[in-house]
Amino acid sequence: VQGPRGGVGGGNDFQWCFSQVKGAIDEDVAEADIISTVEFNCSGELLATGDKGGRVVIFQREQESKNRLLSRGEYNVYSTFQSHEPEFDYLKSLEIEEKINKIRWLPQQNAAHFLLSANDKTIKLWKISERDKRAEGYNLKDEDGRLRDQFRITTLRVPVLMPMDLMVEASPRRIFANAHTYHINSISVNSDYETYLSADDLRINLWHLEITDRSFNIVDIKPANMEELTEVITAAECHPHQCNVFVYSSSKGTIRLCDMRAAALCDRHSKFFEEPEDPSSRSFFSEIISSISDVKFSHSGRYMMTRDYLSVKVWDLNMENRPVETYQVHEYLRSKLCSLYENDCIFDKFECCWNGSDSAIMTGSYNNFFRMFDRNTRRDITLEASRENSKPRAMLKPRKVCTGGKRKKDEISVDSLDFNKKILHTAWHPKENVIAVAATNNLYIFQDKIN
Amino acid sequence: MVAQGQKRKLHKEDERGGSAWESQLQSVLDISMDKFHRDQALMEPCLLRSVLINNTLRQVQSEVRTQVESLSAVKSPTKLKPEPDFTQLSPPAEHNAPLLSPNAENIEDTFMAWTSEEDFSLSSAISGILKDLDAVIDAGQGPCASQRAPLSSVENLTPCPLRTERTSDMASSVKTELMCPQDVALDKLLLDIDTAVFEPEVNLLQGFSVTTEDLVKYLPSLSKSPSASSSSSLVSHCQATWEIQEIEHVMDILMRTYPQS
Numbered sequence: 001v002q003g004p005r006g007g008v009g010g011g012n013d014f015q016w017c018f019s020q021v022k023g024a025i026d027e028d029v030a031e032a033d034i035i036s037t038v039e040f041n042c043s044g045e046l047l048a049t050g051d052k053g054g055r056v057v058i059f060q061r062e063q064e065s066k067n068r069l070l071s072r073g074e075y076n077v078y079s080t081f082q083s084h085e086p087e088f089d090y091l092k093s094l095e096i097e098e099k100i101n102k103i104r105w106l107p108q109q110n111a112a113h114f115l116l117s118a119n120d121k122t123i124k125l126w127k128i129s130e131r132d133k134r135a136e137g138y139n140l141k142d143e144d145g146r147l148r149d150q151f152r153i154t155t156l157r158v159p160v161l162m163p164m165d166l167m168v169e170a171s172p173r174r175i176f177a178n179a180h181t182y183h184i185n186s187i188s189v190n191s192d193y194e195t196y197l198s199a200d201d202l203r204i205n206l207w208h209l210e211i212t213d214r215s216f217n218i219v220d221i222k223p224a225n226m227e228e229l230t231e232v233i234t235a236a237e238c239h240p241h242q243c244n245v246f247v248y249s250s251s252k253g254t255i256r257l258c259d260m261r262a263a264a265l266c267d268r269h270s271k272f273f274e275e276p277e278d279p280s281s282r283s284f285f286s287e288i289i290s291s292i293s294d295v296k297f298s299h300s301g302r303y304m305m306t307r308d309y310l311s312v313k314v315w316d317l318n319m320e321n322r323p324v325e326t327y328q329v330h331e332y333l334r335s336k337l338c339s340l341y342e343n344d345c346i347f348d349k350f351e352c353c354w355n356g357s358d359s360a361i362m363t364g365s366y367n368n369f370f371r372m373f374d375r376n377t378r379r380d381i382t383l384e385a386s387r388e389n390s391k392p393r394a395m396l397k398p399r400k401v402c403t404g405g406k407r408k409k410d411e412i413s414v415d416s417l418d419f420n421k422k423i424l425h426t427a428w429h430p431k432e433n434v435i436a437v438a439a440t441n442n443l444y445i446f447q448d449k450i451n
Numbered sequence: 452m453v454a455q456g457q458k459r460k461l462h463k464e465d466e467r468g469g470s471a472w473e474s475q476l477q478s479v480l481d482i483s484m485d486k487f488h489r490d491q492a493l494m495e496p497c498l499l500r501s502v503l504i505n506n507t508l509r510q511v512q513s514e515v516r517t518q519v520e521s522l523s524a525v526k527s528p529t530k531l532k533p534e535p536d537f538t539q540l541s542p543p544a545e546h547n548a549p550l551l552s553p554n555a556e557n558i559e560d561t562f563m564a565w566t567s568e569e570d571f572s573l574s575s576a577i578s579g580i581l582k583d584l585d586a587v588i589d590a591g592q593g594p595c596a597s598q599r600a601p602l603s604s605v606e607n608l609t610p611c612p613l614r615t616e617r618t619s620d621m622a623s624s625v626k627t628e629l630m631c632p633q634d635v636a637l638d639k640l641l642l643d644i645d646t647a648v649f650e651p652e653v654n655l656l657q658g659f660s661v662t663t664e665d666l667v668k669y670l671p672s673l674s675k676s677p678s679a680s681s682s683s684s685l686v687s688h689c690q691a692t693w694e695i696q697e698i699e700h701v702m703d704i705l706m707r708t709y710p711q712s
Contacts, residue, residue: 093707094495182498201498230506232499251499284479284510288503338475342482347500 013379014360014372014433015449016396018389020074022059023442025387035438037425041105041113044429047075047436048115049443050100054084056117056170058128075445079128081170084119096121102187104196106209114173116196120183123198125174125209131167135159179205179215186236192243199236199248202229206260218266219248219258234292234349241301245270249306253290257317273315275322285337285346293349298358299430305361307352310334312363312373327373327380330365332403332414345419353428364423367412368439369399385423385437385444396446476511483508 024033032053039048047059060078087096097120106114112129137159142148182200189196197218198205204219219236223229232251239245244260256269277286289309297304298314303324306313310331313323329350333340340346345366352363364370365382373380382399389396402411425438433448486504490496 092495229502232502234499251502284475284507284514287506287510291499291503338478338482341479347503 013374013377016383016435016446017449018391018394018396018444019434019447020445021387021390021442022057022075022077022445029441033441035425035441035443036099036101037103038427038436038438038443039103039105039115040427040429040436041115042107042430044431044434046078046105046113047427047445048103048105049436049438050083050103050117051441052097052099054082054086054098054100054119056081056083056100056103056115056126058113079168079170081126083117083124083126083172084122087121101184104187104189106189107193109193116187116189118184118187118198121177121180123176123184123187123207124172125176126170127173128168128170131169132164133161134164136162174209174212176207176212176215179207185234186248188236188238188246190238190243191241195243197236197238197246199233201232204233204236204246204248204266216264218260218264220265220267235295237295237297237304239301240297240299247295247297247304249292249295251291252287253292253308255292255295255304255306255315271317271320273320273323275313281334283337285341288341288346289337294351296352296354298354299356300358303358305352305354307350307363309346309348309350312352312361314361314375325375327361327371329363329371330401332401336414340419343419345422348422348424350422350424351426353426355428355433356431362426362428362435364426364437366419366422367417368421368423369401370423370426370437383446385439385442387442390444393449395449476514479507480511483511 023035024030030053032051032055034052035049036052037048037050040046041048045061047061049057049059051057056079057077058079059075061073061075064073083100084098086098088094089096099119100117101120102116102118104116106116106125108114112127115126115128117124117126136143137157139153139157139159140148176198180198180200180203182202184198184200186199187196194210195206195208198207198215199219202220202222203217205215206218207215219233221231221233230252234249234251236246236248239247245257246260246266247255247257249255253274255273257271257273258266259270260266262268262270277290292306292308294307295304302317304315304317306315306323307329310333311329312327314325314327316324337346350364352361354361359376360372360374362370362372368385369382370385371380371382382401383396384399397410400408400411401417402408402413407413421439423437423439427436429435435446437444437446483504486500487508490501490504
């Protein structure tokens with residue numbers, strides 16, 4: 001994929017500048033406003049966010065203005081709708097959260113846009129369409145919609161399309177329900193554009209986009225005796241080009257690649273990716289921190305990336321016994337694992353993403369920090385999403401965490417990190433150097449200065 | 452933020468039983484048990500979290516066992532402390548003192564007591580949480596969907612994509628839900644009780660099709676006065692009242708966790 005040049009951190013590299021921030025400035029964060037997923041569509045023109053309140057907000061990039069050469073188009077609200085409502089499962093006396101776990105866009109095939117949004121139990125296909133004309137001059141009803149008095153109708157006329165203010169409508173076209181006993185953690189659209197998969201803790205289902213009343217179960221790791229359960233599915237994704245291939249990751253740090261041509265039920269993997277454990281770093285928390293929170297194929301389809309608690313790993317699909325690259329996100333937390341276990345931070349699920357050309361990867365951390373790694377130069381940078389650095393087109397300053405010894409100016413010590421400010425969701429524009437970073441209830445958009 | 456305990460690398464060849472390692476072992480155990488108990492109180496704990504916590508508990512358990520075995524190998528077995536209290540799921544705070552003392556015998560005794568206590572309660576705790584999860588989460592699935600009670604919601608009725616659904620597991624999962632470890636032995640006694648006594652109560656529950664045999668198994672305390680041979684009702688009026696209250700209490704539990712048959 002021919003993409004933008006530039007690397008991370010200095011020289012011929014990216015120069016990330018603040019572009020926009022969306023969301024309330026209040027110190028008091030409403031739980032429902034917490035962003036739970038961020039996703040660009042295939043062209044990058046649209047940016048969708050889902051929140052804990054079950055709402056989806058879609059931003060659209062405005063056309064590039066000729067007046068402002070230094071910054072590209074800004075993202076403005078395009079559509080907002082309530083995707084999921086809280087539900088009560090009467091059979092089990094359980095409340096089903098409306099929080100949107102994942103949004104995935106379908107490739108655009110006509111004027112309308114389609115996306116899939118999922119909460120813990122239900123997936124919905126939404127159609128987002130524009131209406132900028134309306135018909136006027138109906139024969140049988142007047143403009144208010146009331147039926148015209150039949151005696152008044154003396155001529156036959158053809159309704160005319162008249163322009164109107166742009167209206168963006170979101171309507172649910174399909175509801176895929178009742179197929180997941182456990183909580184959905186992933187959805188992924190297949191490259192055949194006809195099917196998609198959804199994964200929960202123990203099972204993965206394959207759906208056809210047109211068919212809502214049934215799905216195929218393709219992976220089932222539920223043991224006959226739940227006492228024997230020691231591993232769950234944490235993420236799954238379809239291969240970007242091979243519609244028969246998908247991968248799923250586990251809480252034990254393993255990734256299984258499956259080929260749907262091999263069998264109807266893909267319980268037996270085609271490839272098994274696991275890095276042997278380093279015995280010198282073994283601790284009580286080894287398993288927990290090895291649990292993979294996200295898996296993403298590269299755009300090329302040759303590599304995949306996994307995120308565990310402390311690192312990001314890039315795997316070559318042709319090599320199963322170890323990753324080809326490992327990047328430490330916040331190694332300074334390794335000595336704090338017991339505290340992080342106590343305060344539950346160790347269970348935080350960070351996501352990761354590739355840039356359009358697969359030359360760089362990005363993931364989040366604590367204290368509203370996020371990290372970028374350049375795969376070519378092996379350089380990395382830590383940036384912060386904060387209101388303090390939010391002057392228009394202000395360049396972001398690299399941040400540094402002091403791990404011991406004398407703290408330099410502008411460094412922050414590990415003990416001063418705010419573990420409530422976590423960046424779990426980030427997204428990179430598929431073609432350009434524009435990134436979206438979700439910091440609790442705020443969405444930050446940063447752009448590369450260089451055109 | 453304060454780091455609790457130094458993380459110590461666990462080399463097999465290293466001398467085990469260093470106080471830093473013990474301190475972390477204790478911390479991990481305490482925190483894990485605390486989380487386990489909190490999660491048990493939730494209606495629907497996160498499965499990933501539960502599995503990770505359980506695996507950590509198992510790891511702690513095996514570490515303790517290994518440590519005890521290595522200490523036993525060093526020292527010949529001595530008189531151990533009396534059998535610990537099984538109702539405690541985590542060692543009380545005062546165990547911290549003997550744990551950190553340099554006295555090897557003391558450590559071994561404490562570990563032995565701790566292990567056997569932990570052994571039993573940890574494994575039953577771990578089995579308990581997974582079975583609970585199973586009972587709660589899977590209670591609505593499978594072939595039993597057709598037998599649902601008339602007033603249930605119409606959700607969850609589409610053909611189940613699950614391959615391995617269980618029929619007999621329904622009763623057993625509920626049974627283990629209700630039984631605490633102490634009641635395991637009582638289960639056998641209950642099978643002998645004349646079930647004719649309970650017919651009226653069962654009939655009152657329209658559409659609740661738990662069999663009488665199942666019901667009998669869920670009433671452990673009634674086994675205290677087994678008049679198994681008697682076909683008439685159990686002895687006195689106040690005992691009958693007490694039975695009815697017991698049954699109602701058990702029915703409440705069953706309805707909450709096993710709302711359909």
